[in-house]
Amino acid sequence: xxxxxxxxxxxxxxxxxxxxxxxxxxxxxxxxxxxxxxxxxxxxxxxxxxxxxxxxxxxxxxxxxxxxxxxxxxxxxxxxxxxxxxxxxxxxxxxxxxxxxxxxxxxxxxxxxxxxxxxxxxxxxxxxxxxxxxxxxxxxxxxxxxxxxxxxxxxxxxxxx
Amino acid sequence: xxxxxxxxxxxxxxxxxxxxxxxxxxxxxxxxxxxxxxxxxxxxxxxxxxxxxxxxxxxxxxxxxxxxxxxxxxxxxxxxxxxxxxxxxxxxxxxxxxxxxxxxxxxxxxxxxxxxxxxxxxxxxxxxxxxxxxxxxxxxxxxxxxxxxxxxxxxxxxxxx
Amino acid sequence: xxxxxxxxxxxxxxxxxxxxxxxxxxxxxxxxxxxxxxxxxxxxxxxxxxxxxxxxxxxxxxxxxxxxxxxxxxxxxxxxxxxxxxxxxxxxxxxxxxxxxxxxxxxxxxxxxxxxxxxxxxxxxxxxxxxxxxxxxxxxxxxxxxxxxxxxxxxxxxxxx
Numbered sequence: 001x002x003x004x005x006x007x008x009x010x011x012x013x014x015x016x017x018x019x020x021x022x023x024x025x026x027x028x029x030x031x032x033x034x035x036x037x038x039x040x041x042x043x044x045x046x047x048x049x050x051x052x053x054x055x056x057x058x059x060x061x062x063x064x065x066x067x068x069x070x071x072x073x074x075x076x077x078x079x080x081x082x083x084x085x086x087x088x089x090x091x092x093x094x095x096x097x098x099x100x101x102x103x104x105x106x107x108x109x110x111x112x113x114x115x116x117x118x119x120x121x122x123x124x125x126x127x128x129x130x131x132x133x134x135x136x137x138x139x140x141x142x143x144x145x146x147x148x149x150x151x152x153x154x155x156x157x158x159x160x161x
Numbered sequence: 162x163x164x165x166x167x168x169x170x171x172x173x174x175x176x177x178x179x180x181x182x183x184x185x186x187x188x189x190x191x192x193x194x195x196x197x198x199x200x201x202x203x204x205x206x207x208x209x210x211x212x213x214x215x216x217x218x219x220x221x222x223x224x225x226x227x228x229x230x231x232x233x234x235x236x237x238x239x240x241x242x243x244x245x246x247x248x249x250x251x252x253x254x255x256x257x258x259x260x261x262x263x264x265x266x267x268x269x270x271x272x273x274x275x276x277x278x279x280x281x282x283x284x285x286x287x288x289x290x291x292x293x294x295x296x297x298x299x300x301x302x303x304x305x306x307x308x309x310x311x312x313x314x315x316x317x318x319x320x321x322x
Numbered sequence: 323x324x325x326x327x328x329x330x331x332x333x334x335x336x337x338x339x340x341x342x343x344x345x346x347x348x349x350x351x352x353x354x355x356x357x358x359x360x361x362x363x364x365x366x367x368x369x370x371x372x373x374x375x376x377x378x379x380x381x382x383x384x385x386x387x388x389x390x391x392x393x394x395x396x397x398x399x400x401x402x403x404x405x406x407x408x409x410x411x412x413x414x415x416x417x418x419x420x421x422x423x424x425x426x427x428x429x430x431x432x433x434x435x436x437x438x439x440x441x442x443x444x445x446x447x448x449x450x451x452x453x454x455x456x457x458x459x460x461x462x463x464x465x466x467x468x469x470x471x472x473x474x475x476x477x478x479x480x481x482x483x
Contacts, residue, residue, distance in 0.1 A: 014184055019366050030467035044180050068242050081390050098447055126255055145191035152318050157474050159482040160320040175345055205341050229403050286420055306352035313479050321481040
């Protein structure tokens, strides 16, 4: 890191999978703990992690998608070996047995460490999600690709997860 | 962004999935619109987005792979919930209903904004693809890992998608 | 690249898939060959590439996961079109026919080029893997998110694969 350059981390969280989200939040929380300004851009499947309720769908198509899309971190599966939810359940069990932090713990810690959450406007439009269906958090704001570029260009580290 | 540093974005597009490709092109087009020099390195499955025709396969093995690999952006599926193409079709319908840009629109815009396309030579060799099977575009050139490193090192933002 | 800044590449290898691992090692080896300091952080499924033996599992749950998780680069599948291992086998055949480097060749080259391997401690704990079950390599060390951040902040290029 060069002197004078602000420590920043910008993550695009495209995936809503348990394992990938855990990786993203682990890095994000470590960075915030080390004084980094951290921005997580939730896009596409990643937005499902921010959903607090299923919400209403307009039309059959939207209803179907909103039904398929998980609601919150407890419902996500693994990116591999998911076996229709079994892999995710096993992973959660393993995590609890090991005493390691769960995804919910990590998200809570991210909020305590004032990590900025940005919800991608275009993805919300396509998936038919409304702001009131997302978790309440004062550092959660809507944004778009331009918002990401602005934050990413000012960050030392950028990751697409 | 520090003064004097050129605005650059280098994306490795490894995935050929509809959702991931849309994310990549959305960021790329926004960056190009904001004056960034943008490079997209199409590797592995990502190259399928550049195919304009199926082409001939040499030998049974290559024929099989070229048959499995989608041809162009209209044929790609989703990285999740694809259900043998159904998810991709639903997503396309949702995008059309919303009036949001399709992947084809985004690729066209990328070309209009003079985004550089680099087709990974090693991937083309492994998959048995030939240059004449790819879409015509004067900023589409072949390249390798060294080409990527050179462009990425000169870019402010690098993403693997 | 600005003068005075050290050439560095930091990769988080989250995926253990054949295709993604090949992409990661191809870039890593090219960078090392060009004088970059290269760090690969093996996390989650990526750690399976470093396993030299299956090892013992403590309890039914851990045994199951250790059985599901591939051992070494010869056993990994593709991220797409894997068809229960068939896609991976076909890809390996294609690579051999083309005379292109296999994943094993690339990993060997990475070691010859002194690329640093870091095994994520948290992932090893969750999956129940022990250090003695990993391949012997003097530049393989355990690490965590803080280790990654430190190396990534000093690197010109960072990728999550």
